Amino acid sequence: MSHTLIIHNKSPHNQEFEVHGWNNNHNIVVRSNERAKIATQDGSSGAIIAIHDSHEGEQAEITKKGFAGNDFFDISNITGAGGNMTIMHVGDPATMKGHPTFMQALNKAWQHADQRTKDGITKPLHLDSAGKIVRMDATKDNSHLETFVRTFDDQSYVGVGAWNGKAGDSRDNIQSRAAVGSKDILITYSDGDARPDPDNSAVIHTHTLVAKQQAVAVRNSHDGKKSGISLTNRSTHDETYFLYDNYWNGNGTAGANFDHPLKSIRVSAGQTVSVDLSSSFKGRVQRGSIIPATWVEFQLEATNDHKAHGDVSVEQGNDGPAIIRATDGTNTTGGFTTPVHAAESAYQIRSDGQRVIASTMGNRLGGPNQAAIESQKAIRDKVYVTGGTGVPDVASANNHLAVDFY
Template sequence: MHSINIHNKSGHDQTFEVHGWANNQNITVKAGQTSKIPAPDGSSGAIIALHEGHEGEQVEITKNGYGGNDFFDVSNIVGAGGNITAMQVGDQSTLKGDPHFMQDMNAAWHKASQDTRNKLKGFVFTNGQGKVTRIGPIKDSPELEKLVRTFANGKAYVGVGAWNGNPGNPDDNAQSSAGHGNKDILITYNDGDASPDLASPKRESRVAAFEVQRVQVAAAPPAPPANGPGIILTNKSKQECTYFFYGNYWNGNGTAGANFDKPMKNVTLAAGAKSHIPLPTTFKGRVQRGTELPATWVEFQISASNDGAAHGDISLEQGCDGAATIASTDGTNRKNGFANDVLKDAPAAACAKKPNGTKAIATTVGNWAAGPNQAAIDYLKKVVGQKKAYIVGGTGTDDVASKNKCLAVDMY
């Protein structure tokens, strides 16, 4: 089992609220020491620093989530009184947070106009020397959010991000990007520099070669690639739909970093319409209906590095808003997925609404908006099954390969 390691670099004991692990009991990490909390795969929670009883900087974590990757972020939306960072152990390229947040906040406060300071009364707290010692909830003060963004934007959650139909700030949403696989998490706290002591050198690139390992590729000869690299997308629903293509943030050996907020292209199809969507052979990612979650993901790549074929599967780990199938077009007649309407009879406990109000089956692995939904897991295992689509975990679902670099995708 992996662990969450909380290292206190400061010269004093520091107390943290723990949500989701350690029986939800606060822990106090002694000065210069590290505490380890066991974190089972699929678990989610938060580690929140406390300052005079007030919640401050925090790290939100989902262990072994979508695609077998950890998801974590650093957030200051409920306040701050110290500095905190988080990373996967041994991979500094995953480092998040502002290691000098409070020093940067103090500098910004002293540069602020008197009018700005007046507006921040009750949100910024200073000692007798005028040094900022704590800030209140950024989420409750647009003026404080504006000031904090001058130095921490893109380093941590400053606003609330995408939530309840609010698209949020893109720089905040980007904080929820996936880690690189499933590893121990290192959280570093300090009053001063909160950079991790045991960080390894940053990697030059987040993108690595992707080798398909789920099933063996069929050995039949390919048919002529009449449509070229890409997918043949069919809208099997009864209404016009717009489909969005997302390239992964990074790709590794059997793993990937999901892209939640930056689609590369989209296409609108009338009910029953079909279209060939050309894509570069470097594409590795997914297509989904719309941009909101929960949603069915059709995951695929156009040319795997080990065999040059296109490969794909169906994933319901970020929810299900309709059936989908994926098939080869090279004459091998490989196909997977499901075509039955599983939304119609889904129990209420397994469902969630998208920000636009439409019904969908909830996420089975969790994300920034909600944790794993057990009712959804149980229902989808019953009506779809892991062999036809990924429901939980990174194994057990048949891969579809097409040597001509073109796959057929039907969205219901």
């Protein structure tokens, strides 16, 4: 079933938004004091991110009709801010999330901060000539900034919340609570107060497509000389692959990025392309941009041995085989090349209509699928099924890995 996502721009200027998960991942521009509508399918996930001076700011993260048939949504400032945004079920203000005057609260807190506090957060804050903060960088990149923002904002995601065995901050975790049922959703953006209007008088218009998801430059080579991956499509049809860098990285832990692809690339059947990436990249590549899906996880230069390392994981689903291998002559390989035939209860129909094996660990779409765990025991020594150890560590001294999707 389809529902409508409405974006209301209450500001006096046109506002651009990145769209992930819907609208073919095309950006939209919503004109001043108007509304745009985007169709969303139940079971789908995505994000709407405000753009400020070509930088990503506040974002609405949404899953339609997820666990128990409910919608899950929140407002996050993890990747930055430059305006105010709220989100709620249409007609139900009790479901509203997001700080409606975030930027005003940020400026007020800044004005009252002592010099030591200001010294710790000056770099990620961008001020105009009058000393007013007009844009904030990602809180995930500055622990002092995260602490500062928490002094005035408990209505949106400031950190990453509970993830990968970590308890997270309770103020973030509460943002994950469901809004009962699956309904139309209203996002309100404003430079002033982003509380929704009590009426529906604003004009609804067909949105304007302004840009595609950033495409990655490719080279038709397999030389392994630059940091990155050699990506091969071994299927019989053309495929688009998406690369995601982690929101944050810790000692053996990471904050997975579900909704903000770094790059995308379309690869013809049987073709290999070389994808150049920064040596600091830590994240994954997957088919398409939605889950459940097989993840090929990798980093290109570890801090301890300066090698690239990678593995294959079906913890967030299995939509087909994939392998990863070293290109430095060692030929170490991980992953699987034969499709898994699982019990019927292990499968789910993804938002794009594909029948795939569900997550073994659970996510915002629902909890872990026990049948998926049991059905994939045979590949446990080749891929991560439910974490643990025993999976090959594919390391490549030349900071270049080969990834094949089947």
